[in-house]
Amino acid sequence: MTDQDVTASSDVADLLSQASSAQERFQIMYSVLRDRICMLVYPPGTQLSEEALASEFGVSRSPLRKALQILEADGLLLSQQGVGTLVTEVDLQELAQVYELRLELNELTGRLCPRPPDRELETLFNGLKLRAERLIAAPDRAVFARLNIDFFHAFQQLTLNVPLQDVSEKLFYKTCRIWLTLIQEKDLPQEVAIFCGEIMEIANAVRLGDFQAAALIRRAHLSMGFNRLKTATPQSSGLESG
Known part of the structure; x- marks a missing residue:
């Protein structure tokens, strides 16, 4: 992954054309659509057209429909009779308990089936540190969103406990849009600095094994972030992206 959005139509079409199985094509479509939703490429309330997406990806509507159905089960989409498939709204109150559960699961990541430290993991987090430094120098909402997703997946690699990884991933994607929808543009540099500081602290801990x-650093930052979100005023808790 890079600082750039890798979900552009041409990139997706290339990936799908190179896929070796129907399951791999499904996973590509599912992941790309999920990232677009969570990076607000498709903001809350956006109506998705099966026909347009199938044409863009160069696939039939059947495998695409499967990806949309799973995203609906994840709570990111909603199908309404006579309306179509819509991106769901983001409600901090509704997701508060999900966020609280994430706090506990992140701490477990450091204790359940920890992955043995290795050079590959250290290199991965060093790369994230470099991206964080660039983001601090030039705060950008889309780059922030991409880095947030990539950092989550890197953090997942600290544990080899697959059930923990699976549950954590589902919960992450339920809540990760909250930041993009609640952070006002004037507050973006501060939030970027806090988030990038977290990445650097965790990268140092990973380097030390x-x-x-x-995991404790991650939990502390999630807790502080959640409390900052809870104090957002009604005016700043709208669903604008900036």
Whole structure:
């Protein structure tokens, strides 16, 4: 992954044309659509057209429909009779308990089936540190969103516990849009600095092989972030992206 959005139509079409199986094509479509929703390429309330997406991706509507159905089960889409498929709204109150559960699961990441430290993992987090430094120098909402997703997946690699990874991923994608929808443009540099500071702290813990410390750092930052979100005023808790 890079700082750039990798969900552009041409990139997706290339990936799908190179896929070796129907399951791989499904996973590509599912992941791309999920990222577009969570990066607000498709803001809340957006109506998705099966016909347009099938044409864009160069696939039939049947495998695409499967991806949309799973995204609906994830709570990111909603099918309404006579209206179509819509991107769901983001409601902090509705997702508060999901966020609280994420706090506990992140701490478990440092204790359940920890992955043995290795050079590959250290290199991965060093790359994230470099991206964080660039983002601090030039705060950008889309780059922030991409880095947030990529950092989550890197953090997932600290544990080899597959059920924990699966549950954590579902919950992450339920809540990760909250930041983009609630952060006002004037507050973006501050939030970027806080988030990038977290990445650097965790990268240092990973370099030392202390995954429990990394997990505690992650939990602390999630808790502080959640409390900042809860204090957002009604005016700043609208669903504008900036």
